[in-house]
Amino acid sequence: MRFLPVLLAVVGLLFSAPAHAYGFFAHGRVAEIALLNAQPETAARVRAMLRRTPLLETPTCPALTPDGASVWADCVRNLGQRFSYSAPWHYQNVDICRPFDPKTACRDGNCVSAQIDRQVKLLQDRSVPAREKVQALVFLMHFVGDLHMPLHAGDRGDRGGNDVDAAYGAYKPEWLNLHAIWDSPLADRAITTPPSIVRRYDAAEEAQLAAGTTEDWSREAWAVSRDVAYTLALGDPCGPKPTARVQLDEAEIQAAIEPQRLQVQRAGLRLARLLDEALDPAKAFTPEPRRR
Template identity: 45%
Template sequence: MGDRTIRPRARLIAALAVLLALLQPSGALAWGFFGHETTARIALANVRPETRAAIARLVAHDRELGTPHCRIHDLPTAATWPDCIRREAWRWGYTAAWHFQTAPITEPFDAGKRCGGGNCVSAQISRNLRVLADETMPANVRLEALAFTVHFTGDIHMPLHSGDNDDRGGNAVDTTYGIVPGLNLHSVWDSALAERAITSARPPLIRRYTDAERAVLAGGGPADWGRESWRIAGSFVYPNAFGRGPSPDAPLPAETTLTQEAIAAAIPVAERRIAQAGLRIADLLDRAFAPGPLPDPAP
C-alpha cells in the first residue's frame, strides 16, 4: 500500500524537477551548454588522433587566458567558454555580435549583409580558424581561437541564429513548450529541443560516423551553413511553431504554443543540425592542425 503511494509522489516530484529546469532563464543554458558540449564531443570522436593531441597541447595553456571563472579543460569546455565569458560584459561585450547573423526569412539571403567590420558569426568562424592554424601565434591566443571556432560553428547551425521574422531570432516570441509556459521560441530551439534531440537520438549522436554519413552531413563553409539555417528557419521553424509562415497580409502573432506533435516533428531537425555541427567542427579542426598552410576557407 505504502509503495503504491510513494511511486506516484516520486513521479510527481520528478516531473516538477523537469518543469523547473525548463523554466530557468535560457541564458544559463544557451545551444545550451549541453548542446555545445555535445557538438564538441561529436567532433572529438571524429578528428584525427594528431588533432586530438594538438587540442590537448593548447588546452594546457588555459590559465594564460586570464578567465579563472571560465576554465577550459578540454574541447567540450572550450565549446562553452564563449558563452561563459559573456557574463563579464565589461571585458567581453564586444564578442556578443559574433554569435549570430540573423536575416529576415521574408527576404533573399545574403551572407555579406549584417556583418559590418566582420562582427557576425560567419566571419568570426573564418577569422578564428585562421588564428588557430597560425603556429606563430602565442598558444593562449590560439586556444581562445579554438574556443571561438568550435562555439560559433555550433551557433551558426541553430536555425534562429540565422533566420528571424523581426523578432530577434525568436527571442520576442512568447512560447509555451508543450505544457511549459514562459519560454521564447529562441530558447526552445537553443535548449529544450536540442537537449531532447540529443538524449533521444538512436543511434547516439556522439559516435564515430562513417565516411558515407560524413559525406551526407558535413561539407561546405560558414556562408553555406548560415544559408542552411536561414532556410530551415523560414521553411520549418516558424511554420512548425505557428502552423504557417509570415505574410504581408497576415503577420505572425507574438506568442505561440508548440504542441507535442510540433515538438515531435522538430526533434529530427534539431538532431541533424547538431550532428552536422559536430562533424563540421571536426573537419575544421583537422584542417587547422594539418601540416602546411591552411587551405583557403570555403565561403
C-alpha cells in the same frame, strides 16, 4: 499532449533562465562529436591546447575540458566590457522573408560565419601568440555550434525569436521564448532521442554531412529557421507578428526533432573538419610582411 512529470521536473531544473545560444548540453555534444571524428592527432592537439586555457585568465569561465571550452564564449559575455566586442559574433540573423543575403547581416565581419573563418586562420597563422591561439580554439568550438542553431542564422526582425513568447508543451515559464526553446529543451530532447548521434561516423556519412562552406552552412540553418522553427510556431513564417504566446504542442515538437538532430550532427562533423584543417601543421602559414 502528454508529458511525464519527471520530464517537466528535469526541464524546470535545467532551463530556469534564458540562454544565449545552444545550451550547455548541446554545445558539449557538438564538441564531443567533433573530437570523436577528428583525426587522432587533432584531438590530441585540441586537448593539449585546452590544458593551456588558464592563459586566458578567465577563472570563472574554465575551459580545460571540451564541455567547458564549448561554452566559454557564452560564459565570458558576463565579464563586462572585457569581451563585449564579441557579442555580435554569435549570430547572423538573415531575414527569412527575403532572398538569402548573408552579407547584409555580416558587415565588417561581425557575424558568426565570418568569425568561424577568422578563428581557423588565426589557428593556422604561425605568428599568432599561444594565448591568442587558445582563444581562437575555444571561440571556434563555440561558434560552429552557434551557426547551426537555426535561430542564430535566420529570423524575422525579432532577435532570433527572442521576442516570440512561446510554450514548450506544458512548460511555459514567463521568460520562455522561441529562441530559448530551440536552444535548450528542444535541442536536449533531440540529442537524447535514440539512436545516439554522439558517435564515430563512417567516411561516407562524414563526407556528406561535413561538406560545404560557412556560407552553405549559413543557408542551411537559415532555411531550417524559416521552414521548421517559424513555420511550426506560426504557421506562416512571414505572417503577422503573434499577439499571444505561441504554443508548441507534442506533434510540433516531434516534427522539429529530426531537423534539430541533423543540425547538431552537421555542427559536430563540420567542427571536426575545421579542427583538422586549422591544426594541421602542413596548413600552417607565416603571413607576408605588410608592405608600405
